[in-house]
Amino acid sequence: MRLFLSVAVTSLAVFLSTACNRGVTVNTPTDPPVTGNVNGTDTPNPTSTNTTDLRPPRATAFDTTSRPGWLEARIQSHLAEPKQNPAVQVSRYLYKGKVVYYETLGCxxxxxxxxxxxxKLICHPEGGLTGRGDGQCPDFDKNKTGELLVWRDPR
Known part of the structure; x- marks a missing residue:
């Protein structure tokens, strides 16, 4: 048993001493640019505007000036229920020349x-098992105009 332990310790010592002498180097990309100037032309200017904004979103300004009473009641009923994911929101549009309110529900x-x-409920433009709504207003998505976010569940 002693012989086994001494051979194991000796083997470990030889392994560790040779492992450290293998000449492994770690390189990091800190080489200077080709022009020798950090502010040189090696990195081109972006050709388009950024598509990702990492700043936190600003609070959304909702249109609260002309909410009908029935819509306020509907909003209060949503706030009395647990928050849905995605959040419920209501947008106002013009559709077939008339003001309409589009309410998205959770998942x-x-x-x-x-x-x-x-x-008065006109139709269900989206959702259901097919995701296409009830089929009563299939042209809503194509013909809606003047979108204005009226309310989104803030919770």
Whole structure:
């Protein structure tokens, strides 16, 4: 047993002493640029604007000036329920020459709702098992104009 331990310790010592002498070097990309000037022309200027903004988003300004009473009640009912993911939001559009309100609901096959200015449900443009809504207003996405975010669940 002693012989085994001494051979093991000797082998380990030889391994460690040769492993450190293998001449391994670590290189980092700190070479100077080709021109020798850090501010040189080696890195071209971007050709387009940035598509990613890493700044935190500003608080969204909602249109609260002309919310009908039925919509305020609807918003309060959403706030009384647990927050959905994605968050519920309401946008105002012009559709077929009239003001409409488009309400997106949370996840998983739920219908979105399209209301007229008086709060009457017109159709479900999206959602359901097919994701295409109830088929009553298939042209909504193509013909809506004047989008204005009215409310998004802030929780």
């Amino acid at each position: 998983c096959d739920q219908f979105s709702n399209l209301y007229d200015a008086k709060g």
